[in-house]
Amino acid sequence: MTGFSRVDGVFADGSRFTWELRSVNGRGLDLRLKLPPGLESLDAALRDRAGQQFFRGNIGAGLTVKREDRRPRLVPDPEALEQALRLVLDLSARIPGASPPTAASILALPGVLQAEVQEADPVEEAARRDVVLLAFDEALAELLAARRSEGTKLEQILRTLLDEIGTLTERAASEAARQPELVRARMEATLNGLLGDQRRIPEDRLAAEVALLAGRADVREEIDRLRAHVSAALTLLDEAKPIGRRLEFLAQEFGREANTLGAKSSSLELTHLSLxxxxxxxxxREQSANVE
Structure with missing residues (x-):
């Protein structure tokens, strides 16, 4: 089933983040996560949370973090600065008339200034992960609501299709009741065409042959199974739990019975009904693939 959700959040340091979840149809549950650097450790927890809410569908979940533009503070490296200063002063003393080096020129030398690296605070990092997880739960809830809304509409479509199948089944049952009569009429027409007035076939022998052919064309079992499948599918729609795979299986069984009905048909009308x-x-079957 399809769906979309978006949840925005803010960390304690003022930086913002956004969860975006998209869901499309799938036979099983396939969660694809896209996490920014530093939050990869949440992968298992996120998958566990999604698995508790969903059973089918291809779900893409992306987390983007917009950090505040904070330029790192530059600090001198004492050893590098001391070494650079000695080298510059020594070189300046060796060159007659050379101007003394300026502080700016020394600080501009590679390695003298370095960006200050701030080690992550474990407490702050844990708090950030908790905020991300809570926002993910909210996004999952919104996605679930979107899929349920689609599911309500889908249920009406499925019930309409089952009503159509049930009506066609009953029409096929009425037409199938004429099968023995049609078989007999067809056999007699064939015999009359071959033998004409010279036909010498006992009535009991003809009745036995008609009964044999009618038995092969008997579709009562197929009609009964189609009725049972309609009833089972309607029962599934009333269940408050995932039914997608079982409904797909029933759709396959529907198709099998419809094919057999057409293969046994002795009338054009029954053939049209099977089609x-x-x-x-x-x-x-196509709609069943969309069901959770």
């Missing part, structure tokens, strides 16, 4: 059933079942 309509196949179309409705295919739409049901």
């Amino acid at each position: 309509e059933l196949k179309g409705a079942v295919e739409r049901l």
Whole structure:
């Protein structure tokens, strides 16, 4: 199922961050995380939280952090400064008439000034991770709400498709009741065309052959299974838990029965009904892939 959520947050130091979550259809749960440097350790905790909320779908979760523009403070390296100063003064003394070195020229030498590196405070880092996790939970809740909204609409589509399949099944059942009559009429027409008035086939032998062919064309089991599948699918829709995979399995069973119904058909009308059933079942199968 598809969905989108966005949650903005602020750290204690004033820097801001944003979670963006996107969900598309998928047979299983596939969470793809994109985390900034320094927060990779949250990977396992984030996956655990997502796994508690979702069972299917390809979910992309991206975290962006916008830090305040703070230029690092430059501090001199005492050893490098002392070494540079000695070298510059010694060189200046050796060159007659050379101007004495300025402080700016010495500080501009490579390695004399260094950016001050501030070690991370473990307490602050732990607080940042907690803030990120709480915001992720909020983003998951928003994504879940978006998917539930889509699921409500999808449920109506599925119920409409199941109603269509149920109606086609009942029409097929009515048409299938005429199968023995059609088989007999077809056999008699064939025999009359071959033998004409010279036909010498006992009535009981003809009845036995008609019964044999009608048995092969009997679709009552397929009709009963289609009815049972419709009932099972409607029951699934009433359950308050993930049903996507079971609904996909039922859609496969629907397709199998619709195919068999068409293969056994002895009338053009029943063949057309089986084709309509196949179309409705295919739409049901496509929609089932969107269900959690």
